[in-house]
Every structure is written in C-alpha cells, then in structure tokens.
Amino acid sequence: MEISKTYESGKAEEKWYAHWMEKGYFKSVPDDREPYTVVIPPPNVTGVLHMGHMLNNTIQDVLVRRARMLGKNACWVPGTDHASIATEAKVVQKLRQEGIKKSDLTRDEFLKHAFEWKDKHGGIILEQLKKLGASCDWDRTNFTMDPEYSESVIDVFIDLFKKGKVYRGVRMVNWDPEALTALSDEEVIHKEVNSKLFYVRYKIAGSEDQWLTIATTRPETILGDTAICINPNDERFKNLHGKQAIVPIANRTIPIILDDYVDMEFGTGCLKVTPAHDTNDYELGKKHGIETIDIFHDNGTLNAHGMHYDGMDRFEVRKAIEKELYDKGYLVKTEDHINKIGFSERTNAVIEPKLSLQWFVDMKELSQPALDNVMNGNIRFHPEKFKNTYRHWMENIKDWCISRQLWWGHRIPAWYFGSGADEFVVSKTLEEAVKLATEKSGRAISADELRQDEDVLDTWFSSWLWPISVFNGLTDPGNKEITYYYPTNDLVTAPEIMFFWVARMIIAGYEYMDELPFKNVYYTGIVRDKLGRKMSKSLGNSPDPLDLITQYGADGVRMGILISSPAGNDLPFDSSQCEQGRNFTNKIWNAYRLVSSWEAKDIEQPKSSVVAIDWFESKFNKALLEINDLFDKFRISEALMAIYKLVWDDFCSWYLEMIKPGYEQPIDHKTLESTKNFFEQILKLMHPYMPFVSEELWHLIRERKEGEDIIVAAWPTVSVINEELLSQFEIAEEVITNIRNVRKQNNIASKVKMELLVKKNGELNTGFDAVIVKMGNLSLLEYRSEKVGNANSFLVRSNEYFIPFGEAVDLEAEQNKLQEELDYTKGFLVSVQKKLQNEKFMAGAPDQVVAMERKKEADALEKIAILEEKIGALKV
C-alpha cells in the first residue's frame, strides 16, 4: 500500500474523534479506580472559541489524557455559564433588530427568547472544542441555569441569608447606565483617561462679591452639590469657617464643612461635595449629615434635579454646562488632567457611582478558610507567585454586591409584602413565602400581595458552586458522584479570574463541602500577538483557531500553543509555532514510513543495532523519568520539549540512523521488533499532546484488537537506566561530530568512506565502535599505539583520533583549530589553578569540591600536553 508522504491531519482527526466517542472513552462513572477530576472553566454561552480557550483547554486535555493513561478514572466535566449581562445584552440587541423592545415584553416572554437564543448559540464553543480533540465527558455537560443547578444556587442564597451572610442594604454601588444594573467591584475596570479639571467659583452666601473656587472633573454634578468641604487646618480658608456657599446655576445655599479628608495641595483646596455621585463624598455626607440629591436617571441622563438639563445625557450636560458656567462668569479656568475612571467590564460604559438598595454577601468570615488553605499549601497555585496577589485581595476583601437588575439569571428568592426596608422574606417557594410573611408581619398575607424581587444574582454567584453543583453535591448531598469526584484535582484557568471565580470557588468549597474544591490551580498566561498585544476580537489580531486547525492540524496547533507557554507567563503566539508542530507530526509520520518499509529476514543482528537498542532503552527511560517529574511540577511546556527532543533527536536522528539497514536491504527480526516497541512507547508519550497522529500511527505500526487504542494504553513505566552506557554514547557522539567536522572542513562528501585511527591514552570503551563506523561512514576503525602523521586529528577525552589525509588538506586551518582549543584549555587551567592556589578556597571549600578541581587540573594538563605535541608535529 502506498503511504502518503505527509501526515493528513483532517481525515485522522475526524476518524479518531468519532471512534473515541463511539467507544465511550471520555465517559466516566465512579468505580474503584482513583478518580482524576477536572471541571472546565465554563465559557460564556455568548462566546466563540478564541486563542485563550485553545491554550486553556489544550492544557486540560493534556492533563486528562495523561491521567487516563496512568490508569486513573479521568473525568473532565464540560459546560457553559449563562453570563447574565453579556447574554441579556445580546438578546436585547437581537430583539431590537427584529423591532421588539425589551420593555414591551413580560419577563416570561423575554426569558423565552433568551432560552431560544441560548439553545441555538450556547453550545457553539463546546462543538469547537471537539475539533481540538478535547476529551470531555460530554454526557456531563452542565449549564449554570439547568434546573438542578439553579436550585442549588437558590438554596445557597437562602442558606447564607439564614446565616446572616447575605443582607440587603443601601450602598454606593457601581452602576452601569448602559446595562442598567449594579456591578461588583471586580467588574469595574479602571483606566487612565485624559480629562479636564474645571475651576468653578461659588459665591459666599451673604456676601456681595466674595467667592471660593473649587476644582472638579465632573461639572455636571454641580447641580447635586450639597456642601463645600475644606481642610480645618487650611489657613487660607479660615475666613470661610461657618459660612455657606451658593451653588452656581442651581442657586442653592449649601454649608461649608470642615474635614481633614480634603487634600490642601490638590486643586484649590476647596472640595465640592456630591454625596449621591461619589463614593468619598457619600462617606463625607454621612459623617456630616449632609443632604443627598440624586440628579441622574438610571440610564445616565439627568432627572428633574438637573433643571433645564432634564433628560440630557451626562456627557452632553458636561459640555453644555461648561458653556453655561463660562457665560455666567462662574468658570474660572480649565486644565488638562489625567485621572482614572471606572468602566464596565461588559458594556464598557463609564460607571456611575450610585446609591441603591442591593443584596450583598458579607465576605469577611466566609473567606478565612479560603485564605488559610491557599497560604498553607493545601491548595497549590502554579506558579506559586500568584499566592501573593491572592493573599492581598483576600486580606482586604469587601462585601460582594450580588444583585443585578436583569432578567436573565437566577431570580432572587426574596418576596416583598410592603415597602418598608424590612418587609420581605426569603424563601424557595411562594407557598413558603406566604407562610413566612404572615408570621413576620403578624397579619394574614395572601400570595397575591407578595411581589418577588425583580433582580437576578451575579453570574459568579452561580459559578462559584461549579465544582460542587456539576455533581449535584448540594441538591443531593452525599451522592455517589460528589463523594467520588470531589474534591477535583486540577483547575486550569486565567489569573484574570482569580478573584471573580477561583477565590470564590474555594470559599464555597469550604463553606458547603467543608473541603477544598481542587488541589492544584494552574494559571495560564494571556495569549498575545507578535507586537505583544493581547489577542482580542475588538483588535482583530487573533487568528481563527478553527482555521489554524485546518491549516496545521489539531495536533500541530496543540503543540504550537504549548511549546512556548510556561505557566503563568504570557504566550507570545505566532503561527510559525504551529508550523513547528505540524513539522513534528510529519516527522513522526515519516519515521513510521521508514520503519514500515523494512522487510524482516532471518539475518544476523548487527553489533551496532544491539548497542543502539541498549542505548535507546536507557535514553528513553531517563527521558521518561524527567518527563514524569516535569508533569508533577506542572511544567507542561518543558515536558513537551523533552518529548520533542527525545522523539526527533534521539529516536529519529540517532537511533533510527544507527539501526537503519542499507538501501533496499532487509532488517533482522530482533531489531525490527525492538524498534516497533520503542515506537509504541514514544507514541504513548506524545499522545497527551498529539492525540490524533499518535492514535493513527499506533494502529498502523501493529495490528490492533478491538479496544486496543492508545488513548487507553498504559503510560510507560521507568525501567533500566544504564548511566555508564549513556555516557559512553556521549563520547561516541562527540567522535562522530568530529568526523563530520573533518568531512566538512575538507569538503569530503558523506558518502566517501574514510579511515579512523585511534591512539588510546586513557580509558576508552569500544562498545560503540560499530556505531561510530556506521554513523561516520568509515571503512576502517583501528587502534594504534603511536601517533599517526599526515592526518586530520582531534581529541576526545584525552584520546587521539586520526583521519589520514586523502589528498590536499588545509594545514593552516588544522593548526588554527588546535591552537584555539589549546588557548581555551590554558585559560581554563588558569582559572582552576587560581582556585587551588587560594588558601581560603582550600580551607573553605568542601573536600569534594577540591577533589573535583584537582581532577580538572590534571585533565587540563594532560590535554594541553597532547595539544602542544600535535601542534609541534604539524609544524614539522
């Protein structure tokens, strides 16, 4: 059968993914094996696959596939989260295009549209993961708004309410005027922007022409001013103590208050106080009992307090009021100013601090075990440096605003029976609410009188239960699955969501399972383009992952992503890395073509093959030991590099060349059999990274019975490592490299056979001679007791090698080469001798180190003697 010259990824990928699915290899059910559990960081239902997902999920798949081969019961749970704000925005936008306004729909009608949208688009990303080869147990696919999952979210809300950890209160929240909802602090991104500082003068009440000047970045909030604040120690303004000022335009008289919060250095030293629209002003207002005037509608336009600006957008008003202030002589000057402004993570709208009644989680006590167990190493972070960031956040944790003024999500199970702040109950069902409300109010309350809270919960308030609720650990506590799979093993995620998600999962884990949710957290970096910019849809600098897969094959892309992706560091991505990956799949494919072309006959096994097999066995085992260790340390990309070198350099470039029979010559049975065994072993090591090509070749290299697939083959175990043999090979390798150099320097074609004569000065094992003859294409390898004249020569570990000159030879070049080596060795000797002559070194260094230096000295001296002799000989 003619085998294609290159590996054809597309066909193999389709075939083997279907095969794995059909055989149910991704499926996991509890049994008596050790479980290995990973829960996917659930992507948004609105999302499409991007490079960040590719990186993240490739790593998870590598871990899961290796665990499966290690004989563990591997379970990778996939799923999506409902992404309240993003999804609701998408659905609203889609409806708008169809001419439907959200405000014209009832809640139920809207949710019907939203679920339709979710069913149609919500699974796209999971389908795309299949193309990558992700070995998730798809039967376990979860969604944060699945009925049972939702139940657990509501239960947790009620439970925390009962424990007094969830409360309702008026607070200054981050208001997103576009999404019309409150946000948690974590959802606000502060960015530096160029703005203006407006200097505005306020008349002192009761004076004819006395003024004070404030500086503000937000002149539109002047209409909401209810005080002016100055520092009591500010000598400049002693005359203002006890006075009042008149707000421009509004003509309202407001008090001048004293507080050392005011920085005398900044601006003018006079601060206007707008308690409704600034967090610090709010605190000041509370402290001094100042009136609060809210001048904004929820959508960021001004309300009736905005007077003639009623209905106009806040940024329009800023421009208009600047003009009005100027025209009326209030505006003293404006200055350019850089400050930081909060933006909504989801809608990018400028956040408006706003007073409102919201639900909060009291985090202080809840978070304590989550902090302790990361710091003491019960939960391990990779890389460890993220522990610092984590600790910093956890030690300064604030209460979590969990209500969102949206419809898409888990509706808050609070029921109101009056307008008083305390006239509500929290319960799972309406019936229960009726009962509780009746008890609480002391009067009979009917179902009709109860209004359920309109708001839904923050999406993270559901995803923090992910490792528990995907196994129904809360709705069906102690069930077989949660007992078996929880705690999960490894979580792979981005550092960006350490607080949003990781910290909160740990909190929920300890609160509800009394145990950690996962043992290891592996933080991936950000995927960046060549210019170092984060890859993003808005920049358009991200390649389409599916195009990459078509172009380079899933295996090639997987390798391209992982080859330069150390944990926690950013991944500077370039598609040339995928090219390297594709080349690697092709390399192993062609190695197979070579092996498959050999015909085995009953012939004697060459000596070179015997030694090659012994050597590779040790080499393989040594590499395996290292690779296992790298995996244990989560050094995923270094493990890949070690596998890459083992396969390409050691197996293909050295081993196969050593045992390769002559052109169209047969091979002996023993060598072929060993080679096929080695081939199987390296395919196994490759499998977690390159599942498709390894499965394809696994089936080509030998006939397989039903169920003998590499995906479930046993990961190799470490056996013999003959260090002595490995170091002998290193000598042989050096000899062969030297022979190649002689050829190159003298322009001797590699097919021309040469002679090699050796003068043995020290210990030399001849075990690899047959290999040297073969790899060096020698006609002769002989030992001599005397130097050989008229020859190219080189030195390996104090033994001298001679290749007799065939014809013309560059004597000068030969001499230069020797001189260079001599200079280096002399320099080396000096540095060693310096140490040995240093009394302090001799006194301070351990014996072992001194002995090593002595040996170095002796070796260098011997080498120098030989080199000098050789140079002398050449000159004659």
Place this chain on the structure above:
RNA sequence: GCUCGUUUAGCUCAGUUGGUUAGAGCAAUUGAUUUACAUUCAAUAGGCCGUAGGUUCGAGUCCUACAAUGAGCACCA
C-alpha cells in the same frame, strides 16, 4: 501611591541547596541531498546573566539600592 513578580543569546525560555569558562527550542549563517522526511540533514556563530554596590575562597544564583517592565490593589475632587 502601595504590594508582588520579571529582567540570562536576535526571539521565547531553562538554569535545583551558591561550586566546570552559562544551556535548550526557534530564528540566523555555512554546507549537504536520486536512499523516511526540503515540512529534511549536518555543522557554525551568537551572552559585562538589567545597572551599581555588598556578603563569600567562589555569585546568573544570596543581600541592598537604582532602573526598566508587567500584574494586582487603592485612589484627590
């Protein structure tokens, strides 16, 4: 502003408790090729280990300061 990282070859990174004159992959350069693979092979070159001090017999590694850079947190209108 505070906290924590990072800084080693053109690029991306290793470099263990301080102990050979610092390594890898990619890129570069030179050469090879009717024999598994030009998606190949062989070889070569490339480093004041961010800067300045200090500790030590000995520092890429430990300490101090500074610089550059990144992340997190907090923000002054």
